[in-house]
Amino acid sequence: MADEQQVNGAAQGDAQAPQEQAFAIQRIFTKDVSFEAPNSPQIFRQEWKPELNLDLNVKNTKLEDNTYEVVLKITATNKVGDDVAFLAEVHQAGIFTVADSIEEAQRAQLLGAFCPNILFPYARECLSSLVSRATFPQLNLAPVNFDAVFAQHMQQQQQQAAQQEADA
Template identity: 85%
Template sequence: MADEQQVNGAAQDDAPQQQAFQIQRVYVKDVSFEAPNSPAVFRQEWKPELSLDLNVNNTKLEDNTYEVVLKITATNKVNGEVAFLAEVHQAGIFTIADSLEDGQRAHLLGAFCPNILFPYARETLSSLVSRATFPQLNLAPVNFDAVFAQHIQRQQQEAAEATQQ
């Protein structure tokens, strides 16, 4: 009988607590691919000029639930002409507990969630480029923590400049 009470007591101690962060869903929200100068671009020597644009947006869906969208646009030019333009909007729905401070929530939405989404977006982008028979596109990892820190620093500088005027 004493053993039963300990087991029941342990079960109560192990009761699920509210998780501070959960991934609800990861999905592709939008995909676009253009090769405006094909087939002529396939006949040129491949000396690509790649430019990447990354953007992160988040929207509060309901209490504690957010959609985060990582947008990656890759534009590749050869001899000044666009070889291809590929864009992926990789999204996720995340639950973030109210118990977190605003700074922690902002870091999760601006850095942690994009880190989760990036490998999916990178794979989708690579697949699009390969299916169009262009040479494989392998994006290097992105340090979203550093990008987020720069964003916060830039906001603080702008706020400080606004108060000085």
């Protein structure tokens, strides 16, 4: 019975042309991690009224046909007064396959918003772990709407292009 199913499965596979996968995750990995607590141990003796500054950056690189590396960089700087309590940085990366059949605007959306949405939970966990291992209070980052960030970025690029045309 099992042999019959395999034969039938093979026959069906031969009858249908293989379909190209439009999008696939090949690998997710931590590319770089950095943590500094330049004012320790004195910072632990101060009253904890932190000011958190969070910086997000997304970069993508074409590795080969249909294959891209997307890197989400998160830098968290936490200050107490004028003293830096900690500076933590995570570069969370992924290798993604994006088919040629996807139009350029949709490819930009995938690489600039969809892929960072996939990478963010990994980066958030890594950052939280770094901070807690240094015995600072828990750092819980709120979700980020990368679709809105990407839309804002595209709008800024369009405004800059329009400004350059007006200047020319």
